[in-house]
Amino acid sequence: MKELLIILMSLVLVDNFVLSKFLGICPFLGVSKKLDSAVGMSLAVIFVMLLATAVTYPIYIHLLVPHGLEYLQTIVFILVIAALVQLVEIILKKHVPILHRSLGVYLPLITTNCAVLGVTLLNIDEGYSYVQALVNAIGAGLGFLLAMVLFSGVRRLIEHNDIPTAFKGIPSILIAASILSVSFMGFSGVVDGIFK
Amino acid sequence: MEQYLIPMVIVAGIGIFAGAILTIASKFMAVKVNEAAVKVREALPGVNCGACGYAGCDDYAASLVNDHTVKANLCTPGGSAVSLKISEILGISFEAAEGKYALVKCSGTFDKTNYVMDFKGIQSCAANKMFYRGRGACSKACLGFGDCVEGCDYGAISMVNGVAKIDKLKCVGCSVCVRKCPNHLIAIVPSGLTTYVGCSSQDNGAKTHRICKTGCIACKKCEEACRFDAIHVADYLAEIDPDKCRNCGMCIKVCPSGIIKSNRIKK
Numbered sequence: 001m002k003e004l005l006i007i008l009m010s011l012v013l014v015d016n017f018v019l020s021k022f023l024g025i026c027p028f029l030g031v032s033k034k035l036d037s038a039v040g041m042s043l044a045v046i047f048v049m050l051l052a053t054a055v056t057y058p059i060y061i062h063l064l065v066p067h068g069l070e071y072l073q074t075i076v077f078i079l080v081i082a083a084l085v086q087l088v089e090i091i092l093k094k095h096v097p098i099l100h101r102s103l104g105v106y107l108p109l110i111t112t113n114c115a116v117l118g119v120t121l122l123n124i125d126e127g128y129s130y131v132q133a134l135v136n137a138i139g140a141g142l143g144f145l146l147a148m149v150l151f152s153g154v155r156r157l158i159e160h161n162d163i164p165t166a167f168k169g170i171p172s173i174l175i176a177a178s179i180l181s182v183s184f185m186g187f188s189g190v191v192d193g194i195f196k
Numbered sequence: 197m198e199q200y201l202i203p204m205v206i207v208a209g210i211g212i213f214a215g216a217i218l219t220i221a222s223k224f225m226a227v228k229v230n231e232a233a234v235k236v237r238e239a240l241p242g243v244n245c246g247a248c249g250y251a252g253c254d255d256y257a258a259s260l261v262n263d264h265t266v267k268a269n270l271c272t273p274g275g276s277a278v279s280l281k282i283s284e285i286l287g288i289s290f291e292a293a294e295g296k297y298a299l300v301k302c303s304g305t306f307d308k309t310n311y312v313m314d315f316k317g318i319q320s321c322a323a324n325k326m327f328y329r330g331r332g333a334c335s336k337a338c339l340g341f342g343d344c345v346e347g348c349d350y351g352a353i354s355m356v357n358g359v360a361k362i363d364k365l366k367c368v369g370c371s372v373c374v375r376k377c378p379n380h381l382i383a384i385v386p387s388g389l390t391t392y393v394g395c396s397s398q399d400n401g402a403k404t405h406r407i408c409k410t411g412c413i414a415c416k417k418c419e420e421a422c423r424f425d426a427i428h429v430a431d432y433l434a435e436i437d438p439d440k441c442r443n444c445g446m447c448i449k450v451c452p453s454g455i456i457k458s459n460r461i462k463k
Contacts, residue, residue, distance in 0.1 A: 029224070053298075059210075063206060064206075067202050067203075067206065068204065069202070069203050072203055072206070072207060075207065076206075076207060076210060078208055079207070079211055080214065082208065082214075083214030083215075083217070083218060084214075086218055087217060087218060087221055090218070090221045090222055090225050091221065091225060093227055094225040094226075095225075095228055112302065156323075160317075160318060160320075160322060160323040160326050161317070161318070161323075162317045162318055196340070
């Protein structure tokens with residue numbers, strides 16, 4: 001249990017997917033303009049990460065490893081995740097229209113999100129067990145949510161400020177993102193300290 | 197040979213399997229698009245203003261088709277014409293749309309009140325409101341940058357002497373400006389109501405009087421004058437109940453600050 005908590009906390013704070021591993025930067029910059037869409041996107045990411053891990057992990061262990069095809073993991077995972085997200089979208093549209101509407105365009109957008117692919121590949125690299133892999137996926141998703149929520153607040157403040165013309169738009173956003181990323185460096189070692 | 201064949205079979209197999217599942221799923225789980233919903237959506241103006249209380253024209257159209265207790269006359273910009281069209285499409289009884297319009301609940305023009313700062317930031321009400329609490333001496337004053345003017349699709353709002361002024365004849369009551377105003381000074385009221393309180397200050401009487409020559413000082417004279425129990429002072433601010441007000445004008449006569457006004461259009 002303690003081990004799972006360590007995985008969860010370290011992925012949210014220390015090894016934050018967006019701010020320390022620089023995965024999923026595209027939605028981080030693209031969808032963080034408004035708080036509600038940022039939260040919607042993050043929830044969709046958490047959901048898909050969990051689902052993708054749940055499906056790709058057995059495929060790797062039971063299909064690829066016995067045949068010595070570990071080198072195929074990237075392409076197989078992309079294929080599986082893309083198909084999976086499409087399937088989930090169809091099912092949600094039919095059976096849970098409310099959830100489908102609130103996830104909206106974000107669900108198809110993350111079919112090829114590198115954060116989702118990254119979490120499944122890292123699970124294999126780290127040699128996690130199935131449960132650990134699932135917790136890892138949730139942690140990565142929560143870290144993504146945290147980064148998105150924080151950054152959407154930062155962006156709102158940037159937008160209503162008087163910044164030099166040269167920095168308007170993307171430059172100011174990128175600088176803010178880098179500062180946020182640097183501030184997360186402060187968390188390194190925190191998790192080890194908590195669970196000592 | 198085998199070392200090439202197995203990977204190909206596995207990857208192709210997964211691909212074909214996924215494709216097959218998706219094809220089957222999209223066949224069996226296809227969601228029928230309601231034809232009536234498309235027609236209703238076309239009948240609506242497409243302003244996506246949200247005056248009907250739904251998230252947009254699409255949402256309102258979907259709700260109308262799925263639930264026949266939803267009234268067809270909620271679209272304020274479309275008015276009775278759109279209500280009639282929708283009623284015909286859905287085969288429900290027609291009800292005339294109640295006209296609505298927006299009014300600004302602030303009268304703090306330049307001769308009545310002052311700005312407390314010379315704001316050099318981005319010239320918009322939203323930006324100014326985030327800086328301390330806006331540039332007006334009164335925290336509930338019109339900030340005068342005209343966010344509402346920009347938001348209005350019908351050209352009904354103009355800035356006159358530092359305060360937004362809404363042309364009742366052009367206003368369709370879409371409530372876009374209501375959401376634009378960071379001080380929440382704009383209210384949507386039924387067309388029948390022509391008497392209104394032109395102030396939103398909830399400071400006490402003494403403070404309001406000090407910072408603005410024409411604010412509600414909560415003297416309650418209007419309450420006494422009203423014969424229909426339609427106007428009440430709560431939180432140091434008079435408010436008119438649109439259901440009870442008969443626009444008789446008694447409160448207008450007794451108001452010492454002159455903030456209760458009538459915007460009846462003289463014929």
